[in-house]
Amino acid sequence: MRKAQVGAITAVLLTGITVGVASVVYVWGQPILDKRDAGDQLDEVEGLVLDIQSEVNRVSQAGTGATSSIPVQIESDEYSVNIVELNASSDYIDVVVEGGEFPYPEGSWTLLSGEGMRNLSISGGDYVLEGQDSGSVILARPESGITTYRIEFRNVFSDGDEVPLEKTDLISTGSTVTGSGSIYLENAGTQVNRGSSGLTVSSGQTLARELSKIEAEMR
Numbered sequence: 749m750r751k752a753q754v755g756a757i758t759a760v761l762l763t764g765i766t767v768g769v770a771s772v773v774y775v776w777g778q779p780i781l782d783k784r785d786a787g788d789q790l791d792e793v794e795g796l797v798l799d800i801q802s803e804v805n806r807v808s809q810a811g812t813g814a815t816s817s818i819p820v821q822i823e824s825d826e827y828s829v830n831i832v833e834l835n836a837s838s839d840y841i842d843v844v845v846e847g848g849e850f851p852y853p854e855g856s857w858t859l860l861s862g863e864g865m866r867n868l869s870i871s872g873g874d875y876v877l878e879g880q881d882s883g884s885v886i887l888a889r890p891e892s893g894i895t896t897y898r899i900e901f902r903n904v905f906s907d908g909d910e911v912p913l914e915k916t917d918l919i920s921t922g923s924t925v926t927g928s929g930s931i932y933l934e935n936a937g938t939q940v941n942r943g944s945s946g947l948t949v950s951s952g953q954t955l956a957r958e959l960s961k962i963e964a965e966m967r
Contacts, residue, residue, distance in 0.1 A: 789824040790848065794860075796822055796829070797843050797897045801861070801884055804899070804933060808916045808960040812937040819930045830894065831927050834964050836920040838869040840900035841931070841964075850890045857898075861886040867902040874949035875903035875913060883916060903947070903957065911940055913947060913957035918964050926966035936961040
């Protein structure tokens with residue numbers, strides 16, 4: 749009789765524990781799943797930004813005549829692309845995204861790729877050093893429910909080279925803004941500027957610079 753009672757009590761306790769664990773998993777696990785889904789959608793947004801950077805770099809290195817077309821749409825319930833805008837004078841592309849949450853400080857630029865913010869439109873400096881930093885960076889800046897991702901291209905200094913500075917030069921050939929279209933890129937060749945046409949840096953020295961000229965249009 750005692751063994752039977754012990755067995756029954758054990759069965760009841762195990763059932764209670766199982767139900768309790770299941771309840772905890774449901775209550776605490778559901779927000780984790782929701783967060784994971786939101787993270788996947790944020791990955792999709794940032795994947796688009798990385799694709800734009802990667803394609804500009806690829807076309808820049810592929811030689812004259814290389815082209816690419818990048819759709820700017822994303823499939824997300826949490827986020828939507830507001831506009832994609834080219835700033836050819838400062839050599840950057842902004843991807844403006846609405847909705848969702850972003851894990852970056854509000855109202856300030858956060859560096860997502862690259863080693864430092866030197867020689868950008870938001871900072872000073874003449875160039876970055878080859879092997880120590882990259883010629884393009886990605887930045888993010890959330891503010892009031894809208895986050896701007898910036899893909900920017902800058903001077904890279906190669907010590908000892910005949911052409912010490914290299915840069916990807918974005919050139920506007922049409923519309924500079926799109927909302928749900930594509931970015932069209934074409935390599936228009938390279939241009940080497942020397943002497944008075946070179947870049948005068950803060951030390952007063954004028955350096956030769958090779959520009960990889962990328963024609964860009966928002967369609």
